[in-house]
Amino acid sequence: MRRLLVLPTSWAGWGLLIAFLALVLAGTWPVIGWVNRATLVIGLPLLVVWSYLVIFACVVVMLIGNRIVERDDHE
Amino acid sequence: MNSPWPLLITLAYVAIAMAIGLRARGGRSMNNLEEWGVAGRSMGPVTLYLLIAAGSVSAYTFMGAPGWAYSKGVAVFYVAIYLAYLALIAWYFGPKVWQFGEQFGHVTQASAIADRYQSPALGALAALVMAIGSIAYAVLQTIGSAYILFVISGGLIPIWLGVVLVLACIAVYLYASGQRAIGRTNAFQGVLMLIVAWAVGLWAVHSATGGLSFGGVFERIQAEHSEFLTLPGAGGDMSFSFWTTSIIVSMFSFMPPVWTQWMSASSARTIRRSATWLPTYYVVILPMVVVGFIGIFSLPELARADTVVLEYAMQNLPVVLVGLLGAGTLAASMSSSEPFIHSVSLSLSKDVLQPVLKLSNGVTGKLARLLILPIMFLVVAPLAIAEPGSLVMILLVGLGFASQVLPAFIGMFFWPRASRLGVIAGIVAGFLITVAFTTLWPHPLGIHAGFWGLMINLPVFVAVSLMTPATHDEVVERFFRIAAPRGFTRLGQ
Structure with a gap:
């Protein structure tokens, strides 16, 4: 039991874990440093646009996750 | 502002909220914890979506966040990002927590901890210390509510x-x-x-620029105060490291009311569906924050940054919108304080008083309902009226602690070898570091105190767990049939 861990057991599960980690990376350093510029995109500061892109990307990843979980029929 | 309309609209909101809250009972008996505590595990996806969304959008969105935009700039958007990440957390953990509750009868977070580690003392400890942060949070929201009534009534309703x-x-x-x-x-x-939020935001933009596009506001900020558009912000205090560690610490603060909300869902699938769409709600933050940016050039001498929306509205918006703003801000603070008061009462009854006094489930159910009264009127009310200067500090320490409970959840969802003593050792070590780095040496190297706590907490937790006995196999298997329905991965193979 000492060496047992809960990790994904399928390629789809690993893909989802990587997508979750990529989302967290997208909203934190160092990625956030790359969009830290005083420029405007569609009238909003770049950092604000990026924040909402990350936020809506979370929705997309969870939608994909729902399909995977429901296809595999496990909670 | 001498018009009675803002106060009347705000009071009308209070009356409607009361009517809705009272009708919600629907003739059911509320003297058992399943019903009063987790709504009989009956909530559908739309109610759950709005329950979690409104609970996480506090008075901070209507006062604090525009205040941050006014004083620091875009740094405030770390809040929107971590709220979206909390939806990811709810998507993964929520359905498993719901299954724990449904199969093992848990109604609180601390009951799950006590069950997993077979330690009522650890459950009681978690309940008590989580209560500190929860009460501080409820007090802050109550102060916000009272302040709104004071301003909207023109001073007629004292704090x-x-x-x-x-x-x-x-x-x-x-x-x-x-x-x-x-x-x-x-x-x-x-x-x-x-x-x-959108009505006030768009009206404010129109009054400030003559149009409805946020672009007019930000073009002016870019030309005159471009430091507000980047980190570390106008105050120079939101470094990349503080942004990043604040998000991570907030993400892993599993606050008890959120746990209770998950357990109130009608099914595990309901939680997943609600969590999926939850980030869309956080468009509520944008218009309020834009009003904060408008304040930078239209209210440059403001004494209190967090009053920027209210001040701007009273000077430039029609009375009906000022009234709606009062109602909206009051809604934000009430919707955030009530889950915390409810969860403190529920957890103190179930996880502290029931095991200590050996109470039956029936008596505990009645006690939980009654306990909200002393919590509100003997603890929250005096603290809110006194407004102690250290309250924010108590809240920060409380939230810092919340993230230090992380080992208990690692042992519940990922690592079966986690032991009771390992969890306690990790929590105590992490908590002490968090307290020290919040009070004595605030956020060293620009890194959030809670993150420092976790960096000590997690190695201590792993080391002590490996040196001390694990929980009984049958209990661990019971939990991990839900947490790992497809089995484990063995490290080192």
């Missing part, structure tokens, strides 16, 4: 009376309908907040 009025209103429907009242009122408050 002490505002505190008593708001708490009395919440107490009535919380006692009567418990988690069902929170669900229904949060649904109403969530819709109200979204409408008010």
